[in-house]
Amino acid sequence: xxxxxxxxxxxxxxxxxxxxxxxxxxxxxxxxxxxxxxxxxxxxxxxxxxxxxxxxxxxxxxxxxxxxxxxxxxxxxxxxxxxxxxxxxxxxxxxxxxxxxxxxxxxxxxxxxxxxxxxxxxxxxxxxxxxxxxxxxxxxxxxxxxxxxxxxxxxxxxxxx
Numbered sequence: 101x102x103x104x105x106x107x108x109x110x111x112x113x114x115x116x117x118x119x120x121x122x123x124x125x126x127x128x129x130x131x132x133x134x135x136x137x138x139x140x141x142x143x144x145x146x147x148x149x150x151x152x153x154x155x156x157x158x159x160x161x162x163x164x165x166x167x168x169x170x171x172x173x174x175x176x177x178x179x180x181x182x183x184x185x186x187x188x189x190x191x192x193x194x195x196x197x198x199x200x201x202x203x204x205x206x207x208x209x210x211x212x213x214x215x216x217x218x219x220x221x222x223x224x225x226x227x228x229x230x231x232x233x234x235x236x237x238x239x240x241x242x243x244x245x246x247x248x249x250x251x252x253x254x255x256x257x258x259x260x261x
Contacts, residue, residue: 165202230257 112120132140210229214222233253238246 115123135143214226217225230253234250237253238249241249
């Protein structure tokens with residue numbers, strides 16, 4: 101172990117939890133400032149498995165995505181609000197680049213993830229997704245639009261019918 105590692109180890113032993121968090125936020129901000137996107141991606145791929153051990157990602161990911169997208173910020177200061185203002189539109193959900201990106205990424209992520217899930221969990225997960233799609237996808241639709249929406253889903257759920 102080098103001098104830097106020994107120094108950090110001894111300092112960390114005497115720091116409070118709050119001091120450690122402040123130091124991590126400060127240090128990460130300073131270190132990431134000059135890194136390329138490729139270097140940041142490589143760092144995330146290397147560090148994430150260890151960071152998420154023991155964490156319920158099912159609960160955490162929606163909170164992370166809501167924070168990134170600014171869904172929880174009513175004042176328009178989140179990424180979605182800023183993006184909408186920058187391109188001169190009012191409807192954040194319709195115009196946000198982040199939303200458009202998520203519409204492409206989420207189906208692909210699910211496609212990659214599902215084959216690696218145990219059958220029982222995969223079936224439960226898929227059923228939960230369909231339930232969410234039915235509930236949220238039909239919100240604010242007229243009866244005619246709801247029928248059309250259901251028919252579109254049925255095309256994929258029951259091919260050949």
